[in-house]
Structure formats: structure tokens, C-alpha cells
Amino acid sequence: MEMETKSANFYAGALERIRSFMIGLAVLLSLAAWAAFRWPAALGFQLGCAIAYINFYWLKRVVSAMADRITQTGKRESGKGIVLRFLLRYVLMGVGAYAILSVSPASLYGLLTGLFLPVGAIACEAGYELYVAVARGL
Amino acid sequence: MRKPSYLLMMLSVLCFAVPAFAQEKGGGTSHGDWVAITSGFAMAIASAVCGLAQARATAAAAEGLARNPSARPGIQLALILGLALIESLALYTLVIIFAKVA
Numbered sequence: 001m002e003m004e005t006k007s008a009n010f011y012a013g014a015l016e017r018i019r020s021f022m023i024g025l026a027v028l029l030s031l032a033a034w035a036a037f038r039w040p041a042a043l044g045f046q047l048g049c050a051i052a053y054i055n056f057y058w059l060k061r062v063v064s065a066m067a068d069r070i071t072q073t074g075k076r077e078s079g080k081g082i083v084l085r086f087l088l089r090y091v092l093m094g095v096g097a098y099a100i101l102s103v104s105p106a107s108l109y110g111l112l113t114g115l116f117l118p119v120g121a122i123a124c125e126a127g128y129e130l131y132v133a134v135a136r137g138l
Numbered sequence: 139m140r141k142p143s144y145l146l147m148m149l150s151v152l153c154f155a156v157p158a159f160a161q162e163k164g165g166g167t168s169h170g171d172w173v174a175i176t177s178g179f180a181m182a183i184a185s186a187v188c189g190l191a192q193a194r195a196t197a198a199a200a201e202g203l204a205r206n207p208s209a210r211p212g213i214q215l216a217l218i219l220g221l222a223l224i225e226s227l228a229l230y231t232l233v234i235i236f237a238k239v240a
Contacts, residue, residue, distance in 0.1 A: 011212075012215075014215055059218060059221055059222060063218050063221070064214065066200070067213075070200055070203045070204050070207075071207040071210060073207075109236075112229070112232070112236060115226075116229065118226070119222070122219060122222065
């Protein structure tokens with residue numbers, strides 16, 4: 001029973017860990033991009049990371065608001081607001097891509113790479129969960 | 139009811155045979171044009187399939203939540219990760235298109 005509680009607590013913290021992995025990866029890879037490809041690519045990568053982070057945060061909020069509406073718990077947000085925020089994420093990505101494209105093509109590649117930050121963070125989380133499952137048996 | 143549908147079918151067939159769209163002498167599409175055309179189709183297909191996948195995932199999660207509200211933390215986590223990964227598939231296509239076209 002205690003093991004089950006520990007396991008449930010561990011998996012409940014997955015989203016927070018993914019957020020931390022995103023911040024850590026963004027800092028590390030920005031430094032690597034700056035060292036390897038100089039500032040335009042690093043700037044693009046940082047912008048991509050920022051957009052991906054906001055995107056992930058809004059996705060989390062939208063899903064949470066949707067779950068609140070379905071289970072009829074928590075503060076009820078308007079349906080319009082939920083849909084608007086869901087669509088606004090794409091507008092943000094488009095504006096970021098356009099802004100960076102007008103600066104330099106090298107930073108566009110950085111931006112596109114930065115947009116994959118959540119995927120990298122999820123992969124890190126999967127690796128960490130695998131390690132914990134093998135090492136601690138959770 | 140059948141006559142209008144036959145008429146529409148005939149019209150659509152005729153659209154494919156419009157002489158204005160005929161290839162000019164020595165004016166065929168180059169390799170670059172085909173890359174651009176196929177990139178457009180690839181992005182459209184990727185967006186459509188990702189949209190369908192997101193809709194299915196959301197519908198399944200909503201149904202699961204409505205049936206069993208106590209399972210909310212697990213379902214919510216799976217939905218967020220699923221949506222993020224599905225979205226990244228459309229991004230992969232976009233990156234490939236940029237790499238091929240630009």
C-alpha cells in the first residue's frame with residue numbers, strides 16, 4: 001500500500017519534472033548553440049524554446065480547464081476562452097517564425113529546433129522514469 | 139436528383155481537360171516546383187491527420203473523465219503528453235519541408 005502511494009506520488013509529479021527538464025534543456029542547449037553556431041542560431045533557439053514553453057504551459061491550462069468543465073469541479077472557465085487560448089498558441093508560433101525569418105534563415109533553424117523542447121523534455125522524463133522503475137522498483 | 143449529379147460529374151471531368159491547363163512547349167514543371175507542390179500536400183496531410191488524432195485523443199479523454207472523474211490525474215497527464223507529442227509530428231513535417239524547400 002505504501003509502495004502504491006509512493007508510486008502514485010512519483011508519477012503525479014511528472015508534469016512538474018517535465019517543466020524543469022524544459023528549463024534545464026533550454027539553458028544547456030542555448031549555450032551549446034551559441035558555442036557551435038554563434039548568436040543568430042542561439043537567439044532563434046531561445047525564441048523557439050520560449051514559444052514551446054508557453055505553448056506547453058497553455059496546453060496544460062487548456063486541458064485542466066477542459067477537465068474542470070467535464071468533472072464540474074474547480075473554477076469554470078468560459079468555453080470561448082479555452083478555445084481562444086488553444087488557437088492563440090498557433091498564432092504565437094506563426095508570429096515568432098515570421099519575426100525570426102525576417103532576421104536571418106540561420107535563426108529560423110534555431111527556432112524550429114527550439115520548438116521541439118517539450119519532446120526532448122518528455123524523452124528525458126521517460127528516461128528518468130525508466131531509471132527510477134529499474135533502480136527503486138516504483 | 140440523379141441528373142444534377144451526372145451534370146456535376148461531367149463538369150468535373152471536363153475541368154481536367156481544359157486546354158488552358160495544357161503544358162506549353164518546353165515549359166514543364168521543374169524539380170523545384172515538384173518539391174514545393176509535394177511539400178504543400180505533405181503539410182496538409184500532416185496537419186489533417188494530426189488534427190484528427192488530437193480530436194480522437196481529446197474525445198477519448200473527455201469520455202474517460204466523464205465516466206470516471208476520480209481517474210482525472212492520470213487521464214489529464216496522458217492527454218497533455220499525447221497532445222504535445224501529436225503536435226510535434228506536424229512540426230517534424232514542417233522542419234522536413236523547410237530543409238527541402240529552403
